[in-house]
Amino acid sequence: MxxxxxxxxxxxxxxxxxxxxxxxxxxxxxxxxxxxxxxxxxxxxxxxxxxxxxxxxxxxxxxxxxxxxxxxxxxxxxxxxxxxxxxxxxxxxxxxxxxxxxxxxxxxxxxxxxxxxxxxxxxxxxxxxxxxxxxxxxxxRQTERVPVPVPAQGGAAPIMPVADVGRIVAVGVSTGGTQALATVLPALSRACPGVVVVQHMPEKFTSAFAERLDGMCQVRVKEAEHGDPVLTGQVLIAPGGQHMEVNRTGEQYRVRVFGGPPVNRHCPSVDVLFRSVAKTAGRNATGVIMTGMGDDGARGLLEMRRAGAYTVAQDEATCVVHGMPREAVLLGAVDREAPLGSLAEVIHRG
The missing domain is CATH 3.40.50.2300 (Response regulator)
Incomplete structure (x- = not known):
């Protein structure tokens, strides 16, 4: 620094x-x-x-x-x-x-x-x-070896609507996030709850990023499209240049992808995602804020916590930039701080 x-x-x-x-x-x-x-x-x-x-x-x-x-x-x-x-x-x-x-x-x-x-x-x-x-x-430059969680019943779990298991995980990340996600997501099994991610990244870059991660992971990783269902064993990454929200349709969560002005200087914005998850999923959600500069996501994570969600921030020792997690901690938005090597377990448990 x-x-x-x-x-x-x-x-x-x-x-x-x-x-x-x-x-x-x-x-x-x-x-x-x-x-x-x-x-x-x-x-x-x-x-x-x-x-x-x-x-x-x-x-x-x-x-x-x-x-x-x-x-x-x-x-x-x-x-x-x-x-x-x-x-x-x-x-x-x-x-x-x-x-x-x-x-x-x-x-x-x-x-x-x-x-x-x-x-x-x-x-x-x-x-x-x-x-x-x-x-x-x-x-x-650090690559953490994180054990891959094994489903309780053994074997790979089928991809299914996350509403059936009642959990959803929302992740917000910025500077240093591409490497952090490349450590965390490959450690997830297909039994993990559905995951929705905002990574601050330019338009068109998120598609290549999602494809790269998909080749590294047991879970399916894809750039989100409007109307995509949130499924167990799947990670949806918000497309660069568009916001992403989570809505509930009947017994299923689906994402809404839409254009709009930047929020906290970012499009997609972590706050936009977190606020929608707070409103839609409440106590059935987990929020994770990771490495990044600025304060995008801090207020949204606070809304998630107030709605009953479990909220986690990456700790300073393992962040490339501790800005976003630090702001969330200062706001009182965080239940727990955890190192990068523990975040796969946090996500897997939902």
Missing amino acids: ISGTVSVLIVDDSAVVRQVLSARLRSKPGIEVIGAVPDPIFAMEHMNRAWPDVIVLDIEMPRMDGLTFLRKIMETRPTPVVICSTLTRRGAETTMEALAAGAVTAIAKPATGLKKFMEDDAGDIVAAVRAAAASRVSRL
Whole structure:
């Protein structure tokens, strides 16, 4: 975690991105841009003279791609990295690889209209840099071995409407969450209650993220679609750029996916999900708030607790960024704090 002025190195082959992003970051207090270079070869030369606190890194560049450069950094001197990737399917898949390799967070840039994007979305980029500066990169390098819970009857449980077992688990997570979920979700068996997740992530990235997790897990993991039922042994991840709520139709929970303005600067918002679960499921729900910067989800988790839900926050020792869990604890929204390695058990028990 970095205190004081944050030094930033921008590595992007677009001169427009380097120019506009440098100007935007330099205009913010507490941020110093110490360099803006077109590829990783120039970056390494620059870093031999002055090592940055945070690197903003493009993926597709000449001479050396960003993913290869990222892996070199993480092997030699782990440093907070913000991935700046194109808003395409290929860009999303590569970004997932970068996050798995140790990048803290990602921002998406369009293939066209870069200057306008950088000017209009400067706040998101600055927030990403600040989140990276506040992160504990060492937490991204740790892989916890968590035992997979076994159903009481033995064997895999069939996928079924969660209303039949009466439980639902809502999870909210942000910076550092892709790695945290990749630790927790593979430790779930198909007997676990239905899980709904908001992970702060750009549009189009959540589909690639869900597919990546699905290949790692016993449970089914998918990007949520409007009207999807909440099922045991299944995890629904809110699509980037859309909010997700849980409603009850008869004896079944279903998700509502819809567009809308950001809540707490985020779309999807954890608060939107948690508040709907508080209203719909009450004491039949468990709420889990995990690593992330800011306070999204804290108030919604408090509503869940007041409605009778069991609420858990990831503890500070295992968070990449403790912001969201800390805010929830300060609000009195949390029944228990637990390390990352215990969250699979929390979710499994519902």
